Amino acid sequence: MPATTPLRLDAQLVHDARSSATLMERSPTAQVEFWAKLGRVAESVFSHDRIRTIKQMGQVQDLDSLIARIDTKDGRKLALAEIQRHGTPTYGTDPKYPGLIVERQPDGTIRAGKFVNRRFVAQRAKAVTAATS
Known part of the structure; x- marks a missing residue:
């Protein structure tokens, strides 16, 4: 069994996790872990070098913009390809x-x-x- 580490989470995140977890038949903890795994995939689509370059150019996008970019046909294709590359x-x-x-x-x-x-x-x-x- 993997070791666990207690974390403090934003109350809204916990509320959202509880709501989503019910729909997906997961515990709130499992929902947060699922989101973390998705975040890893998304982070691999947006490389650290690319993020650093954008920041240096002064064109920092907020999280909503990045999520909106992922939530496009091309963004979903990139995310799907990354997930499949990992064999899941x-x-x-x-x-x-x-x-x-x-x-x-x-x-x-x-x-x-x-x-x-x-x-x-x-x-x-x-x-x-x-x-x-």
């Missing part, structure tokens, strides 16, 4: 599987299912080629 599955929805969450593996395998006790449980699975995913 991505989760989303698909109209072919109403009411289910869709897990996409880097090898193209798609499984539809639900999260039960913070674990993905597949109810349907099919292998697909990368061109159709």
